[in-house]
Amino acid sequence: MRQLLELLGFIALVQGVLGLVHEFTDWHVGLVQRIGFLDGYEVYASVALVLLAFALFAVADGRRSG
Numbered sequence: 001m002r003q004l005l006e007l008l009g010f011i012a013l014v015q016g017v018l019g020l021v022h023e024f025t026d027w028h029v030g031l032v033q034r035i036g037f038l039d040g041y042e043v044y045a046s047v048a049l050v051l052l053a054f055a056l057f058a059v060a061d062g063r064r065s066g
Contacts, residue, residue, distance in 0.1 A: 002063045009056030012049045019046030 018030030023043050030046075032038060038045050 002060050005056050005060035005063065009053045009060065012056060013053035016046045016049030016053060019043075019049065 015031055019032035019042055021027055022030050022033050023046065032042050032045050032049070035045075
C-alpha cells in the first residue's frame with residue numbers, strides 16, 4: 001500500500017510540475033493541458049496535483065512509521 005501511495009504521489013508530482021512548465025514556458029508536455037474541461041484552469045489544476053502529491057507522500061510516510 002505504501003509503495004502504491006508513493007507511486008501515485010510521484011505521478012501526481014510529475015504531472016503537476018509538467019503542467020506548470022507548460023503554462024510558463026509553452027513546452028507541450030504533461031496531461032493537464034490536454035483535458036478539455038480544465039481550459040483556463042490549468043495552473044490551478046497543476047498546483048492541486050503538486051499539493052496532492054505532497055499529501056500522498058505524507059500518508060505514505062505515516063504508513064511507514066505505523
